[in-house]
Amino acid sequence: MAGKTLYDKLWDSHVVHEDADGTCLIYIDRHLVHEVTSPQAFEGLRLAGRKPWRADTLVANPDHNTPTKDWEKGIEDPISRLQVETLDSNIKETGALVYFPFKHANQGIIHVIGPENGTTLPGMTVVCGDSHTSTHGAFGALAHGIGTSEVEHVMATQTLIAKKSKRLLVRVDGELGVGVTAKDVALAVIGKIGTAGGNGFAIEFGGEVIRALSMEGRMTICNMAIEAGARAGIIAPDAKTAEYLKGRQYAPKAADWDKAVAYWNTLATDADAVFDSVVELKGAEIAPQVTWGTSPEQVLPINGRVPDPAQEQDATKRTSIENALKYMGLTANTPIEDIKLDKIFIGSCTNSRIEDLRAAAVVAKGKKVASSIQLAMVVPGSGQVKRMAEAEGLDKIFTEAGFEWREPGCSMCLAMNADRLSPGERCASTSNRNFEGRQGQGGRTHLVSPAMAVAAAIAGHFVDVRSV
Amino acid sequence: MKAFTQLNGLACPIDRANIDTDAIIPKQFLKSIKRSGFGPYLFDEWRYKDHGEPGMDCTNRPLNSDFVLNQPRYKGAQIMLARENFGCGSSREHAPWAIEDYGFRVIIAPSYADIFFNNCYKNGMLPIVASHAVVDKLFKECEATAGYSLNVDLTSQTVTLPSGETFTFDIHPTSKHNLLNGLDEIGLTLLHADKIKAFEGKHKAAQPWLFA
Numbered sequence A: 001m002a003g004k005t006l007y008d009k010l011w012d013s014h015v016v017h018e019d020a021d022g023t024c025l026i027y028i029d030r031h032l033v034h035e036v037t038s039p040q041a042f043e044g045l046r047l048a049g050r051k052p053w054r055a056d057t058l059v060a061n062p063d064h065n066t067p068t069k070d071w072e073k074g075i076e077d078p079i080s081r082l083q084v085e086t087l088d089s090n091i092k093e094t095g096a097l098v099y100f101p102f103k104h105a106n107q108g109i110i111h112v113i114g115p116e117n118g119t120t121l122p123g124m125t126v127v128c129g130d131s132h133t134s135t136h137g138a139f140g141a142l143a144h145g146i147g148t149s150e151v152e153h154v155m156a157t158q159t160l161i162a163k164k165s166k167r168l169l170v171r172v173d174g175e176l177g178v179g180v181t182a183k184d185v186a187l188a189v190i191g192k193i194g195t196a197g198g199n200g201f202a203i204e205f206g207g208e209v210i211r212a213l214s215m216e217g218r219m220t221i222c223n224m225a226i227e228a229g230a231r232a233g234i235i236a237p238d239a240k241t242a243e244y245l246k247g248r249q250y251a252p253k254a255a256d257w258d259k260a261v262a263y264w265n266t267l268a269t270d271a272d273a274v275f276d277s278v279v280e281l282k283g284a285e286i287a288p289q290v291t292w293g294t295s296p297e298q299v300l301p302i303n304g305r306v307p308d309p310a311q312e313q314d315a316t317k318r319t320s321i322e323n324a325l326k327y328m329g330l331t332a333n334t335p336i337e338d339i340k341l342d343k344i345f346i347g348s349c350t351n352s353r354i355e356d357l358r359a360a361a362v363v364a365k366g367k368k369v370a371s372s373i374q375l376a377m378v379v380p381g382s383g384q385v386k387r388m389a390e391a392e393g394l395d396k397i398f399t400e401a402g403f404e405w406r407e408p409g410c411s412m413c414l415a416m417n418a419d420r421l422s423p424g425e426r427c428a429s430t431s432n433r434n435f436e437g438r439q440g441q442g443g444r445t446h447l448v449s450p451a452m453a454v455a456a457a458i459a460g461h462f463v464d465v466r467s468v
Numbered sequence B: 001m002k003a004f005t006q007l008n009g010l011a012c013p014i015d016r017a018n019i020d021t022d023a024i025i026p027k028q029f030l031k032s033i034k035r036s037g038f039g040p041y042l043f044d045e046w047r048y049k050d051h052g053e054p055g056m057d058c059t060n061r062p063l064n065s066d067f068v069l070n071q072p073r074y075k076g077a078q079i080m081l082a083r084e085n086f087g088c089g090s091s092r093e094h095a096p097w098a099i100e101d102y103g104f105r106v107i108i109a110p111s112y113a114d115i116f117f118n119n120c121y122k123n124g125m126l127p128i129v130a131s132h133a134v135v136d137k138l139f140k141e142c143e144a145t146a147g148y149s150l151n152v153d154l155t156s157q158t159v160t161l162p163s164g165e166t167f168t169f170d171i172h173p174t175s176k177h178n179l180l181n182g183l184d185e186i187g188l189t190l191l192h193a194d195k196i197k198a199f200e201g202k203h204k205a206a207q208p209w210l211f212a
């Protein structure tokens, strides 16, 4: 009998019940909650007279609507404020393992605070009413986003109704060049398999490049698995995973710790396990990436040129290139390096952790943001990240270079708070989605790594970070 | 979820084809944090002469007296008569939430948009598919007769008209079972509560650190 993949092991160890047609009830170990997708779920529970099955699995925090400056003024938009206050009162009623209300010292993006507090562990199932829950797969946890009805279902039953996915292995072997990061790997993978390439699959990322990445880099890759169409991206836990978790507040302690690590070590895919599909990339061939269009798969290496629809044979693809160029205000064949920017955003659950800020600060140090840039902002992923960065003096490096140093939150990743692009504005962003209007109506987003975003801020246009 | 077995209720005819969920509940109401309370905003743009916003008190808003829901004879209606492709457009679950909150429990139409149709069951409503001929007849009789009520019986899958005439309708056995017993997906899953607890016991023994 063939061995099991990491995904098989995670799945099999959580099946509570299986129907004749393969539909399963999967036990959920961790439920992350934010203010936007949870209010109707809490209300549904109340209306049905139900209580959460296990409130001690909840980790909650407002992030989408919270402002990133002038915290003393509170939340000015009354509708945003109400959503945040509703989360407060809901958690007050049900209880939670962890709750960081607005302005709490540890508040941040839900996908940043989960891991940094040790509430995301290998072998777990993790859900959240948010598609970027895939981030937590970096720990060898089965983690994916769910809808509001499912949020209610998980709260009420501690289970999710689900069918098993197919298994896709994305293997990145060799070594990354200097200046090439996890974000570039993620974008290169999406460029290769497309935004629907992972549909119906759980992606396991493996290979030398993945093993060599830090936990933070692994989170960046798994974060973007959803942009490749996969609800879950996973990476086998190893010594680095354990080292990252050791001593974190909610990580196992004492005798439990050794037992946990021993268990985590059994989770890796067996040598004789079979995947439904395999995609391979060579690390050395990956250059810093920049998206040029309105889908993460519309991505090119920094030394590329914006595509020419006239060269595209496929009519559907041609139309989508034409539409993207029109929305993005770009001309075919323009070198990526000639694209000028208006705003720079460093943040989001993809790239707002301490390592991302360190990588950005290395490029920013002693330099100045180009005068043509209207706003360059750094939004740390959490209060803890912010304090760590300040202790290392990174905030000074950024502010001296002309960046704004903000309070943690989702911010301009989705522009639900006051941080947004105006129509026609062009932004180099370290977030994960370049959809039309994502960062503000009519706004134009180019996805890049933190180092590439800083290099673009200094030059006023995209440049190859390897040359600065 | 509320069970549905039988209902004798006033019918109200909404005579327009392809009514989309945006018309049923306009987009500004999606900012709401609630699943209930959408009833006053059902068909907001057709029902009122001013622009509605979430949280607005609707009691003093200027009514469009031409719109059928505003006619006194349809006050308290629980059965909606509708035309083809009802509930098309955006998948917002707010649409069935609004219809149910207003007080409707049954919709009778020749056809529905898929997602809307399924969302109805999730919210304790019965969407009945009837032939064009039957729907036409119901519209005609309803408009001609004040206080026109229908008797809908889910167990026997029948609708009885005031004349005593009866027609039958089809429903997926699982949907029928769930609706008759007031079971939503959560309710169904909770039928496995013992299995969940047993799993939890094993899981806790193996990985105690997952249980704070």
Ligand code: SF4
Pocket: A063, A064, A109, A110, A111, A130, A132, A348, A349, A350, A409, A410, A413, A414, A431, A432
């Ligand atoms: S940072 Fe962006 S992608 Fe991440 S949770 Fe917030 S809004 Fe979603």
